[in-house]
Amino acid sequence: MNDSQNDTPHDDSAPCVSSNGSGTAHDFNLLVIGSGPGGEGAAMQAAKGGYRVAVAEKHPLIGGGCTHWGTIPSKALRYAITSTMTTLNNPMFRQWGLRFSPSMKQLKQGTQAIIAKQVNMRQSFYERNNVPILRGEARFVDDHTIDVDGQRYTADHFVIATGSRPYRPPNVDFDHPCIFDSDTILDLDTKPHSITVYGAGVIGVEYAAMFRNLGIKINLVNTRDKLLEFLDDEIIDALSYHLRDQGVIIRHNEEFESLDGCEGDSGAVMTLKSGKRLKTDIVLWANGRQGNTDTLGLETVGLEPNSRGQLVVDDQFQTARDHIYAVGDVIGYPSLASAAYTQGRAASMHMLGRKDGNLRLNDIPTGIYTSPEISSVGKTERELTAARVPYEVGQSNFKSLARAQITGRTVGILKLLFHRDTKELLGVHCFGANASEIIHIGQAVMNQPAPNNTIEYFVETTFNYPTMAEAYRVAALNGYNRLF
Numbered sequence: 001m002n003d004s005q006n007d008t009p010h011d012d013s014a015p016c017v018s019s020n021g022s023g024t025a026h027d028f029n030l031l032v033i034g035s036g037p038g039g040e041g042a043a044m045q046a047a048k049g050g051y052r053v054a055v056a057e058k059h060p061l062i063g064g065g066c067t068h069w070g071t072i073p074s075k076a077l078r079y080a081i082t083s084t085m086t087t088l089n090n091p092m093f094r095q096w097g098l099r100f101s102p103s104m105k106q107l108k109q110g111t112q113a114i115i116a117k118q119v120n121m122r123q124s125f126y127e128r129n130n131v132p133i134l135r136g137e138a139r140f141v142d143d144h145t146i147d148v149d150g151q152r153y154t155a156d157h158f159v160i161a162t163g164s165r166p167y168r169p170p171n172v173d174f175d176h177p178c179i180f181d182s183d184t185i186l187d188l189d190t191k192p193h194s195i196t197v198y199g200a201g202v203i204g205v206e207y208a209a210m211f212r213n214l215g216i217k218i219n220l221v222n223t224r225d226k227l228l229e230f231l232d233d234e235i236i237d238a239l240s241y242h243l244r245d246q247g248v249i250i251r252h253n254e255e256f257e258s259l260d261g262c263e264g265d266s267g268a269v270m271t272l273k274s275g276k277r278l279k280t281d282i283v284l285w286a287n288g289r290q291g292n293t294d295t296l297g298l299e300t301v302g303l304e305p306n307s308r309g310q311l312v313v314d315d316q317f318q319t320a321r322d323h324i325y326a327v328g329d330v331i332g333y334p335s336l337a338s339a340a341y342t343q344g345r346a347a348s349m350h351m352l353g354r355k356d357g358n359l360r361l362n363d364i365p366t367g368i369y370t371s372p373e374i375s376s377v378g379k380t381e382r383e384l385t386a387a388r389v390p391y392e393v394g395q396s397n398f399k400s401l402a403r404a405q406i407t408g409r410t411v412g413i414l415k416l417l418f419h420r421d422t423k424e425l426l427g428v429h430c431f432g433a434n435a436s437e438i439i440h441i442g443q444a445v446m447n448q449p450a451p452n453n454t455i456e457y458f459v460e461t462t463f464n465y466p467t468m469a470e471a472y473r474v475a476a477l478n479g480y481n482r483l484f
């Protein structure tokens with residue numbers, strides 16, 4: 001499909017009954033708002049199911065915040081920083097006198113090329129599946145009609161997949177050149193000497209780790225008493241230890257009182273309610289997100305988002321209006337690209353009436369790209385203890401794995417939690433190189449029907465050697481040895 005087909009406007013005077021091939025009095029069976037992972041998952045699943053589908057997108061390029069401001073640019077920058085610094089810190093290169101301080105511009109060079117590849121690839125998905133992209137900002141005008149920058153389109157169903165943006169409190173001046181959020185930090189052109197990161201959620205912790213790798217002084221201000229409290233306690237301790245060991249100053253249980261940009265671009269001062277004052281070259285505000293619902297005209301269709309702009313949905317991702325679904329960041333937790341895509345597919349399967357799908361909507365792994373990575377799936381020790389489940393722990397320290405010794409990436413653990421009677425795998429928690437990849441081995445076993453979901457799989461299986469995956473065998477044997 002070419003652009004002119006994509007942009008075909010709806011003719012209000014002639015409603016097209018079935019002539020559009022949708023078998024409906026509306027232009028489309030499904031109109032998706034937003035082309036991030038949530039919107040793409042919904043659009044592709046519905047198109048494959050025979051629906052006539054269109055996607056409205058207000059950004060000039062498709063791919064969503066995920067591609068342009070979130071997952072992809074942050075992970076591309078992280079890769080550029082870690083690979084450059086690993087090379088520069090290699091004792092062999094240092095011995096040879098290799099000294100180089102990369103600029104922000106150099107580190108960001110590769111990111112645009114990766115984004116362009118993502119956009120082209122995703123654009124081809126829409127083209128191949130005959131899903132037109134309606135360019136412009138969508139707004140409901142009645143139950144079955146949206147306006148996209150002056151053109152009106154009708155549909156039987158809608159999926160709202162408009163994502164989220166950084167929450168900006170009114171008393172912070174985001175126009176100041178030294179005050180950034182997770183969108184604007186991507187425009188940072190010069191490398192600061194010091195940064196205060198306010199908010200120690202996933203975004204704050206990932207950026208703190210990333211910038212510390214560049215040798216920048218970091219204050220990480222946490223409004224809670226632990227980092228990432230949804231993780232396993234030992235992993236939280238390991239993360240805190242390694243961030244501190246790398247030189248990040250973490251301040252727990254602190255709340256901001258005021259933030260003042262200094263004259264010109266000479267830094268910013270954050271005053272905390274405890275009386276502390278932190279002056280750094282820049283501040284990265286990373287304290288929560290806001291759903292993109294304010295301009296959707298939701299009042300027209302009788303929907304009301306919560307104070308953070310998020311929509312409430314049921315298990316099928318239906319809002320209070322049955323024909324309007326919502327997926328991804330706009331419904332809040334877990335606010336992951338991975339989950340958004342699955343939710344989009346689930347919403348479309350529901351509207352198609354398909355019961356054959358078996359999407360595991362509650363089995364969402366966590367992958368956190370700190371240094372080193374963190375990943376987990378299933379229950380934590382805290383949850384199992386609270387539920388009085390008799391579990392045992394099997395652990396492998398990366399420092400004793402041959403592969404880790406060879407690559408020099410010896411920091412890390414893999415922890416398996418399993419039922420001490422049935423040996424069922426209940427949780428997998430990993431901190432270390434490649435954690436977000438190797439977690440999926442455990443996830444696959446955990447999802448097998450009993451009795452194939454036990455740690456016996458790891459004990460009985462031959463693993464490639466030397467690999468990081470071997471950690472599963474070591475951890476399972478370690479756990480076995482604790483049983484009596």
Ligand SMILES: Cc1cc2nc3c(=O)[nH]c(=O)nc-3n(C[C@H](O)[C@H](O)[C@H](O)COP(=O)(O)OP(=O)(O)OC[C@H]3O[C@@H](n4cnc5c(N)ncnc54)[C@H](O)[C@@H]3O)c2cc1C
Binds near residue numbers: 033063136138328336
């Ligand atoms: C810095 C950062 C790092 C992240 N890292 C990870 C990670 O490593 N792994 C992970 O799984 N997740 C990560 N995330 C989260 C992930 O990016 C989001 O969960 C994901 O993008 C949500 O997808 P979505 O489809 O709901 O929305 P989005 O990807 O935000 O897409 C929404 C789209 O809707 C469009 N839109 C909004 N309103 C309208 C309208 N009225 N009309 C038309 N179009 C509209 C927007 O332009 C946008 O293109 C990260 C997020 C951030 C900010």
Ligand SMILES: NC(=O)c1ccc[n+]([C@@H]2O[C@H](COP(=O)([O-])OP(=O)(O)OC[C@H]3O[C@@H](n4cnc5c(N)ncnc54)[C@H](O)[C@@H]3O)[C@@H](O)[C@H]2O)c1
Binds near residue numbers: 200
């Ligand atoms: N690697 C990844 O998977 C990855 C990376 C980055 C972001 N993300 C996703 O993006 C989402 C947003 O990340 P984030 O770091 O901004 O959010 P977050 O929800 O983790 O919270 C960030 C900070 O804001 C505070 N906060 C959040 N809601 C609050 C509220 N209502 N009142 C007061 N304080 C509040 C938290 O205490 C925390 O310190 C996360 O849910 C995460 O899943 C994922």
